[in-house]
Amino acid sequence: MSSSEVIEKIKEALGDIIESIEEGKGVVHVFVPVDKIVEAARKLKELGFDHIKDVTAIDYPKENVIKIIYHASSYGNVELSKYIVGLGYSIPRDTERVPSLYSVWTTADFQEREVYEAFGIVFEGHPDLRPLLLSPPVAELKPLRKDFVVKEETIFRK
Amino acid sequence: MPEENGKVYVGNVNVAAKQARKLLLGKLRLGKLVDWGTAFSLWPVHLTTSCCGCEFAAAWSPRFDNEQHGALPWIGSRQTNMILIEGTVSKKMACAVRVVWEQMPQPKFAIAMGACAIDGGIFYNSYNIVRPWEIIPVDIYIPGCPPRPEAVARAIIELQRKIRREGIASKFVEEGWRPDKDYVKPKEDLCAWWRG
Numbered sequence: 001m002s003s004s005e006v007i008e009k010i011k012e013a014l015g016d017i018i019e020s021i022e023e024g025k026g027v028v029h030v031f032v033p034v035d036k037i038v039e040a041a042r043k044l045k046e047l048g049f050d051h052i053k054d055v056t057a058i059d060y061p062k063e064n065v066i067k068i069i070y071h072a073s074s075y076g077n078v079e080l081s082k083y084i085v086g087l088g089y090s091i092p093r094d095t096e097r098v099p100s101l102y103s104v105w106t107t108a109d110f111q112e113r114e115v116y117e118a119f120g121i122v123f124e125g126h127p128d129l130r131p132l133l134l135s136p137p138v139a140e141l142k143p144l145r146k147d148f149v150v151k152e153e154t155i156f157r158k
Numbered sequence: 159m160p161e162e163n164g165k166v167y168v169g170n171v172n173v174a175a176k177q178a179r180k181l182l183l184g185k186l187r188l189g190k191l192v193d194w195g196t197a198f199s200l201w202p203v204h205l206t207t208s209c210c211g212c213e214f215a216a217a218w219s220p221r222f223d224n225e226q227h228g229a230l231p232w233i234g235s236r237q238t239n240m241i242l243i244e245g246t247v248s249k250k251m252a253c254a255v256r257v258v259w260e261q262m263p264q265p266k267f268a269i270a271m272g273a274c275a276i277d278g279g280i281f282y283n284s285y286n287i288v289r290p291w292e293i294i295p296v297d298i299y300i301p302g303c304p305p306r307p308e309a310v311a312r313a314i315i316e317l318q319r320k321i322r323r324e325g326i327a328s329k330f331v332e333e334g335w336r337p338d339k340d341y342v343k344p345k346e347d348l349c350a351w352w353r354g
Contacts, residue, residue: 134286135249135351143285150283 001079003028010085013043029069029086034098037089041070041104048077049085052101055111057119059146065090066119070101070108091121100126118144179331189328196239196265196327197318198228203238205258208245210272210304217307224307227314235261240317243290245304246274246281252288253349259294265330267321269313270296273303293348295339 003023010030011021017040019031032040049072058067069088074080091098100123101108110132112123117131120142131139141148182188206214217224218231232238235258247255259266270290273279276299281287290296297320298313321327330336 133248133250137351138249138286141285148285150285 001082003083006080006083009047010044013047014040017043024086026082027071027084027086029088031088031090034089034091037087038099038101038104040087041072041101044072044085044087045104048074048080050074050076050105051107052105052111053084053107055108055115057115057121057144059093059119059144061093061146064093066093066095066121068098068115068121070105072105095121097122097124099124102126118142120145183328183332189325189331190322192328192331193322193325197321200227200229200240200267200314200317201232201238202229202240202242202269203235203258203262204231204233205235205241205255206244207247207251207255208272208274210244210275213304213307213310214242214244214271217310219307222307222311224311224314227311227318229314236263238262239265240267240269241294242269242271242310243275243294243296245272246279247288247290247293248286249288249348250351252293252344253352255290256293256344256348265327265336267298267317267326268294268296269298269300269317271300271305271310271313273301275299276301279303288348291342293342293344295342297339 007021007023007028010028011018014030014032017032017036019033021028021030023029030040051074052070052072054071056069056071058069060067067088067090069086072085072087073083089098098121100112102112102123103125109126109128112126113129113132115121116123116126116129117134117139120139123129134143202214214231216222229240239262241255241259241262243255259268268290270276274281274287275290275296277289278284278287280303298317300309300313302309324338326336326338329338
C-alpha cells in the first residue's frame with residue numbers, strides 16, 4: 001500500500017471532519033477540530049490504527065496556540081503498520097480542558113498524564129489524571145511551556 | 159534458670175557496650191582489625207538512580223570484577239553499608255535516596271558517580287534535579303560521563319584507603335558516629351510530594 005492510498009483511505013473514513021492533511025516521511029499528519037477529535041479517533045481505529053505510539057504537545061506562544069498530536073499506528077494490519085498517522089488539533093493557549101482519547105486508545109493513559117504535567121492541560125474523561133514523572137509542585141510550573149524560564153546557573157560556585 | 163525462679167535479669171546494654179569498646183579498642187587494640195574488615199566488606203546497595211547504573215553493572219561483571227576488591231552489590235538497604243549514586247537524582251528519586259540512606263546501618267559511606275552527581279552535568283540548570291551532596295554526605299566523587307568501570311574500581315580502592323588511613327570504622331566504634339563527616343540535612347522536604 002502506497003502512502004497516497006493510505007491518505008485516500010483516511011480521507012474516505014474521516015470525510016469532511018478533516019481541517020488539513022499532509023504527508024511527511026512515513027507520517028501522515030491529519031488535523032481536525034477539537035470537538036470532533038473523539039469521533040475522528042474512533043473512525044481511525046475502525047480503519048485499523050489500533051494503538052497510539054505517542055502523545056505530544058507543542059507550544060507556539062507567538063501564534064497563541066498549542067498543538068496536541070496523537071501518533072497512531074497499527075499492529076494488526078501489516079500494510080498500515082508501515083505508516084504513522086499524526087492525529088492532531090490546535091487549541092488556544094489558555095484552554096484548560098480538552099477531551100481525552102483514553103476511551104478510544106487505552107495506550108493514551110500515561111502519555112496524556114505526561115502532557116498534563118508538562119503543559120497543564122486537563123484531559124476530560126481520563127480515569128487517573130495525576131502527574132506521572134514530576135512531583136506536583138514542579139508540575140504546577142508547567143515546565144515544558146515556552147514561557148517557563150529556566151533559571152540559569154553557573155557551574156562554578158562563589 | 160531465671161525463668162524457673164520467676165526472675166529475668168536485665169543489664170544495661172549501653173554500659174556493657176562501653177566496657178566492651180574499652181576492652182577491645184583500648185587494651186587489645188582491635189581498631190586496625192575493624193578498619194581492615196570494614197574496608198573489605200563494602201556492600202553497595204542496588205539503587206540505580208540513572209544511566210550510570212549500566213557502568214555500575216559492568217563494574218561487577220566478570221571482565222572488571224569488582225568483587226575482587228571485597229565489594230558486592232546487595233538488594234536490601236538494611237544489609238548494606240555503601241551507597242553508590244549513579245548519575246542524576248531527580249526530585250522524586252531524592253526521597254528514595256534519602257530513605258535508603260537513613261535505613262542503612264552505620265558506618266556507611268557514599269560515592270557519587272558521574273558528572274550529574276557532581277554538579278548536574280548536562281542537566282545543570284534543570285528544574286527537576288537535586289545534587290547528591292545536598293541530601294547525603296558524599297565521600298568520593300567519580301568524574302566522567304559516564305565513568306568507566308575501572309574508575310568505579312578506583313573509587314572503591316580509594317574509599318578502602320580512606321577507611322584504613324583515617325580509621326573511620328574504628329573511630330565510629332569508639333565515638334558512636336562518624337567524626338570526619340558532618341550530618342547533612344536536606345534543605346527542603348524531599349518526600350512532601352509523596353505524603354500529599
